[in-house]
Each structure stands twice: as structure tokens, then as C-alpha cells.
Amino acid sequence: MKFFYLATKNNNDGQFEIHDRECPNIPNILERDYLGPFNNSMEAYRHAKLLNPAAVMCKNCCKEVRKTLVISSAFY
Numbered sequence: 001m002k003f004f005y006l007a008t009k010n011n012n013d014g015q016f017e018i019h020d021r022e023c024p025n026i027p028n029i030l031e032r033d034y035l036g037p038f039n040n041s042m043e044a045y046r047h048a049k050l051l052n053p054a055a056v057m058c059k060n061c062c063k064e065v066r067k068t069l070v071i072s073s074a075f076y
């Protein structure tokens with residue numbers, strides 16, 4: 001289980017990044033909402049999308065899942 005947060009301030013692209021608690025790029029405590037514990041960043045992403053359709057995965061801490069998605073989509 002990892003603990004995920006959603007930024008409450010948008011980034012330069014107008015998107016709201018999802019971070020796990022360990023991420024060095026996580027916004028400070030006043031600029032993030034706690035999403036909850038999830039098995040991986042994909043689950044956190046699905047949940048965050050319901051709260052904020054402009055939510056995106058952080059390129060730093062959610063990188064592994066992004067890679068997995070690319071690999072799995074290549075098989076289908």
C-alpha cells in the first residue's frame with residue numbers, strides 16, 4: 001500500500017498531479033488533498049479522476065505504472 005495525494009493547485013499545463021507520499025515533487029501540505037491508500041498509482045489515478053477530471057499521474061513517482069501501461073497496451 002502507498003499513500004497518495006492530489007495537488008490542489010494546477011501545474012503549468014492546467015493539470016492536477018497525483019503523487020505518492022514519498023515523491024520528492026509532492027506539493028506542500030497546503031496545496032494537496034489526501035486521496036487515500038492504494039495498491040498502485042493506477043488505482044489512485046482512477047479515484048482522483050472522479051474527484052478532478054484534470055488529474056494526471058506525476059511523471060516522477062507514477063513512472064512505473066505508466067511504463068506498464070505502455071507495455072500492456074502493446075500486447076492488445
Ligand SMILES: [Zn+2]
Binds near residue numbers: 058
Ligand atoms: Zn510525484
